[in-house]
Every structure is written in C-alpha cells, then in structure tokens.
Amino acid sequence: GAVVSQHPSRVICKSGTSVKIECRSLDFQATTMFWYRQFPKQSLMLMATSNEGSKATYEQGVEKDKFLINHASLTLSTLTVTSAHPEDSSFYICSASPTNYGYTFGSGTRLTVV
C-alpha cells in the first residue's frame, strides 16, 4: 500500500535554532501534501497544504515565515521550523493522498525545543 515516510521521528533542538522535517511519499507521487500539528491530548490541526512547484497554502493563524514549507519534487515535502521556541514543541505529522479517495499519514515527528 501507499506509504508516507517522515524523518526524523524525534528531534530535540535548542531555542533559536531551526529544524527541518522531511516527508516522503515512497511509492506514489504526491502533488499535494499536508502538514499537521498536534499538541498533547488535542486533535490534529492542519497547518498548511504543500503544493509541488508552487507556494504552500497556510491555514489561518499559522505563521508562514516561521513554518517554511518546500515541496520541490513529487515525492518530497519539507517543513522547517525557524527560530524554534519551547512553545513550538509539538507532534508534527505529514500526509498525502495517493488516490482521490485515500489518505496516508506519516508516523510523525516529536519536536522538543529546550
């Protein structure tokens, strides 16, 4: 079946530094990928829609300059958390839709900013 691979699974970074998270579709091409954030005991919140070859579409309230998204190929989207602060600590999840009906999620990245 369709697989979305996310890397790293866990990362700890110092406050003020930037962290890049990769999301790859392993056996299908994805012109669109989605990035979510999840705080403890809360639901997934859609942050942005990543579009191959064009700018990402951000949800209301999400800072585009802080969460940089690049979708340079049909199998790779990256999310860079710039100048990370402790409040950015969260579980970040990417997903893609291999068919018009399916939707596959990565295993998530646990970011801790210290």
Add this chain to the structure above:
Amino acid sequence: DAKTTQPPSMDCAEGRAANLPCNHSTISGNEYVYWYRQIHSQGPQYIIHGLKNNETNEMASLIITEDRKSSTLILPHATLRDTAVYYCIVRSVGTASKLTFGTGTRLQVTL
C-alpha cells in the same frame, strides 16, 4: 468540509462489538464519510470510508443512515489493540482535498 460531532469517550469490553457514532448533519452530496484512528504518538491510520452505502472491510463496518446525516463505525470484536482515538471526518473527493479533524472519540477497550 462539514463539521462532525462525536462523543468524547466510550468504553468497550474486549471481544464485544464497539459501535462509534458520528453526526454529520451538514454533509453535502459530494462528501464522503471517513474514519481514521490514532493510537498514542502515532500517525492516524485509515479505517474505512463510504458515500451512502454501508461498507465493510477487514477492520470494520460503516453504517450510514439513509439521509446521510449520521453514521456508525462498528468494530465487530474489539481487542485491547483497538484502544485509540477514532476520528469521523467528511471530505470531498480529490488528492488536494483537505482532511479536517474534529475532537474524535477516545475508545478504551477493557478486559
């Protein structure tokens, strides 16, 4: 996408059927009902989806009312591994169509 309403939590004894309800009274004609679940600290896992007919796969059954305003996910023989948060989502077709999560139902399967 239409909004869904689910009970915040449910309990089920192992081996029994778990019936998880979902209300989606504002669903439109081209929107499908999807069910996903999330086990702690993992990405969501697809369970099943349907438009208006009842659906069954190796994991679960989906019962959609005739007016499509509500649905029920049935796990026929719940096990401890089915303990998770279950999300009911309505979404239109298309690879660029967003999947918007509500608060879901936390299902606890007990011995």
